[in-house]
Amino acid sequence: MVTSPDVPADIDPLVHRMRPFGTTIFAEMSALAVRTGAVNLGQGFPDTDGPTAMLTAAAEAIRAGQNQYPPGPGIPALREAVAGHQRRFWGLDYDPATEILITAGATEAIAAAILALCEPGDEVVCFEPYYDSYAATIALAGAVRRPVTLRPDGDGRYAVDPAALRAAFTPKTRLVLLNSPHNPTGKVFTLTELSAIAALCREHDVWAVTDEVYEHLVFTDADAPHIPLATLPGMRERTLRISSAGKTFSCTGWKIGWASGPAPLVAATTRVKQFLTYVNGAPLQPAVAVALNLPDSYYTGLRERMQTQRDQLVAGLHRAGFRVLVPEGTYFATADISALGGTDGVEFCRSLPQRCGVVAVPTQVFYDDPDAGRLLVRFAFCKQPEVLTEATRRLAALRQR
Numbered sequence: 001m002v003t004s005p006d007v008p009a010d011i012d013p014l015v016h017r018m019r020p021f022g023t024t025i026f027a028e029m030s031a032l033a034v035r036t037g038a039v040n041l042g043q044g045f046p047d048t049d050g051p052t053a054m055l056t057a058a059a060e061a062i063r064a065g066q067n068q069y070p071p072g073p074g075i076p077a078l079r080e081a082v083a084g085h086q087r088r089f090w091g092l093d094y095d096p097a098t099e100i101l102i103t104a105g106a107t108e109a110i111a112a113a114i115l116a117l118c119e120p121g122d123e124v125v126c127f128e129p130y131y132d133s134y135a136a137t138i139a140l141a142g143a144v145r146r147p148v149t150l151r152p153d154g155d156g157r158y159a160v161d162p163a164a165l166r167a168a169f170t171p172k173t174r175l176v177l178l179n180s181p182h183n184p185t186g187k188v189f190t191l192t193e194l195s196a197i198a199a200l201c202r203e204h205d206v207w208a209v210t211d212e213v214y215e216h217l218v219f220t221d222a223d224a225p226h227i228p229l230a231t232l233p234g235m236r237e238r239t240l241r242i243s244s245a246g247k248t249f250s251c252t253g254w255k256i257g258w259a260s261g262p263a264p265l266v267a268a269t270t271r272v273k274q275f276l277t278y279v280n281g282a283p284l285q286p287a288v289a290v291a292l293n294l295p296d297s298y299y300t301g302l303r304e305r306m307q308t309q310r311d312q313l314v315a316g317l318h319r320a321g322f323r324v325l326v327p328e329g330t331y332f333a334t335a336d337i338s339a340l341g342g343t344d345g346v347e348f349c350r351s352l353p354q355r356c357g358v359v360a361v362p363t364q365v366f367y368d369d370p371d372a373g374r375l376l377v378r379f380a381f382c383k384q385p386e387v388l389t390e391a392t393r394r395l396a397a398l399r400q401r
Contacts, residue, residue: 029361041380044247044330050291074100100260102258105256112273123143124144125146125165126138128368129366131211145368176207179211210242213248244256256280256284308385317335321340321398322335333379334378360377
């Protein structure tokens with residue numbers, strides 16, 4: 001900290017609303033993996049590159065001189081590719097000129113949307129456990145979180161309590177922030193659950209912001225396919241739909257995302273986004289446009305590969321003594337540590353590298369009420385099979401102690 005004779009060294013210059021937020025758990029656990037040489041199953045990034053056609057297109061764009069500021073909303077080719085992708089897979093029609101915005105990943109899109117749509121004191125209904133940027137962004141907006149806790153049902157799948165969902169809506173509700181397929185639980189919201197959310201949005205006349213970055217990672221044994229909330233009656237005109245290239249095309253470091261929705265919502269989000277990153281990823285945008293136009297076989301292959309890796313990790317976790325909540329989608333599997341004597345997920349994850357050389361993420365940090373997830377930890381399976389084999393071999397040592 002830089003100080004002067006007039007500024008006491010113990011003064012914290014950080015604004016009060018951000019003081020509850022320290023270093024992200026992902027940064028902490030990834031640094032722990034590097035420091036200890038542990039297998040990193042904490043942070044959700046793949047350890048393989050994306051499709052060759054996309055990588056080639058990026059290199060060609062750099063060599064062709066596409067290295068200066070792109071248009072503020074994103075290059076036309078990418079906005080058109082996003083629009084075509086939404087029609088092709090979800091039957092949603094968006095005007096590339098006014099209803100699609102390219103962003104620095106989904107995280108920026110979510111931040112820009114919440115900052116654009118929420119006044120101080122407005123309430124945001126969200127589903128916990130939730131990705132950690134949600135809470136921080138809501139705090140930055142001066143808004144208030146109204147979490148609905150997802151809890152395992154009798155079949156070991158996470159479900160929404162309809163009464164708790166309705167109780168979360170008040171006259172101050174401004175928007176619903178929905179993530180499906182859901183990180184960190186791997187839950188895919190059912191049509192019944194989505195219909196209840198949509199009905200409350202219409203009843204209370206609120207916006208919906210949907211984080212759908214795992215839209216192509218719903219497994220064949222899920223209870224339901226991925227259903228965008230915007231496809232439900234009355235929701236296209238009140239939903240800002242967000243996705244990105246990172247998870248679908250294994251390029252999380254590129255940070256190319258997009259927001260789609262009615263022109264007024266996109267315009268409001270653009271107004272804020274232009275003062276965050278302004279623009280980003282000029283030579284990467286045409287490459288993502290190429291990727292979005294890949295044949296259906298690419299998307300099918302991605303899902304099949306990830307489902308195989310999920311099954312490999314889940315089997316290994318069972319052998320190690322964990323009780324596993326088998327995910328319906330995403331990159332992540334949640335495991336209960338109580339059978340292995342664990343009583344606190346943070347302590348368990350911080351000790352895991354020394355105990356067996358593996359890094360995981362404690363799920364309790366994604367709850368307003370940490371007790372709701374204190375016994376749960378999250379493992380990522382978006383790693384090569386040989387990495388998962390080594391990780392599960394190491395984890396098996398836990399059961400032998």
